[in-house]
Amino acid sequence: MVHWESQLERDRFYLLEADPAVLEFYEQPRTYELYVEGVLRRYTPDIEVRYANEVVIEEVKPSDKVNLDMALYEVFASYMAKRGMRFKIVTEQEIQQQPRLDNVKCLYRYAQHSMDHRALKALISSVSAVRPQNFQDLKHLASEVSEDPALPWAFLAQGYLDLPDDEPITDRSRIIFKRGEAS
Numbered sequence: 001m002v003h004w005e006s007q008l009e010r011d012r013f014y015l016l017e018a019d020p021a022v023l024e025f026y027e028q029p030r031t032y033e034l035y036v037e038g039v040l041r042r043y044t045p046d047i048e049v050r051y052a053n054e055v056v057i058e059e060v061k062p063s064d065k066v067n068l069d070m071a072l073y074e075v076f077a078s079y080m081a082k083r084g085m086r087f088k089i090v091t092e093q094e095i096q097q098q099p100r101l102d103n104v105k106c107l108y109r110y111a112q113h114s115m116d117h118r119a120l121k122a123l124i125s126s127v128s129a130v131r132p133q134n135f136q137d138l139k140h141l142a143s144e145v146s147e148d149p150a151l152p153w154a155f156l157a158q159g160y161l162d163l164p165d166d167e168p169i170t171d172r173s174r175i176i177f178k179r180g181e182a183s
Contacts, residue, residue, distance in 0.1 A: 002027045009060045011045055011095050016049060017111065018104045020159060025049045030058070036075045045073055055085045063091040099168040104121070108171055113154035119146035123155060130139065136171035 004010040004027065016025050029048035034041055047058040058082055059073065066073075066089055077087040095101065122145035132138045135152070138161070142152040156163060162176040164167060 005046075006060070006138060008062065008092055008095060011101055011105075012047065012058070012060050012090060014104050015095060016047070016110055017108065021049045021051055023052060026083065032076065032079070034075050034079060036072050041072060045076070058085045059084055059089045060076070060095070061089055061091060063093055066091065072100070080181070097146075097165075099142040100165040103163065103165065103169050109155035110150055110157035113150050113157070115151060115154050115158075116146060116148065119148065119151060121152065122146075124160065127161070131177070132175050134171065134175060135169065135173040138169070138175060 002013050002025075007150055010164060011027075012025075012049070016022050026048045028046060030042050031042055031044040034043060045057045046060045049056045049058060057076075065125065073087070073089060080087045082178075119142075126141040126145060130137070130141060132141055135156075139152045142148075142155065145151075155161065161176075162178060163173045164176065167173060
């Protein structure tokens with residue numbers, strides 16, 4: 001559970017939750033004191049994101065507000081670089097890309113869905129044998145192994161297969177097989 005101060009931050013958290021490269025993230029990780037143009041300032045960035053090979057500190061900001069604190073962001077970026085971390089400003093232009101954001105939000109509710117172990121194993125086997133072409137095919141395979149209508153959604157949300165980011169989720173959505181999985 002994380003706390004967010006704007007809907008833009010909330011949407012960023014959805015995307016971080018869905019990103020398999022993200023190991024963990026924290027909201028408002030700590031407050032820093034920095035000299036900006038000769039004045040001591042306190043700054044608390046929005047998010048700390050940990051990946052396997054790097055830590056990124058993020059400021060989530062509407063694009064029309066970024067320039068208001070650019071001097072602070074430049075000082076902070078230099079400060080973080082000296083400590084082996086990267087600073088990044090994330091705006092709505094990156095966060096609110098559609099239909100990607102809506103797809104992530106749709107699947108989010110299934111990310112923790114408990115799948116029956118036997119049904120999951122049977123679905124993995126069916127997917128490997130049949131290699132469904134679209135989401136409707138996956139739903140059909142899931143219905144043959146379980147009465148749980150959430151199973152195909154959870155299967156996607158939990159990363160067994162993917163769908164394209166650039167189209168809304170529909171029955172005709174193309175299935176993307178991950179390398180080495182379900183093949």
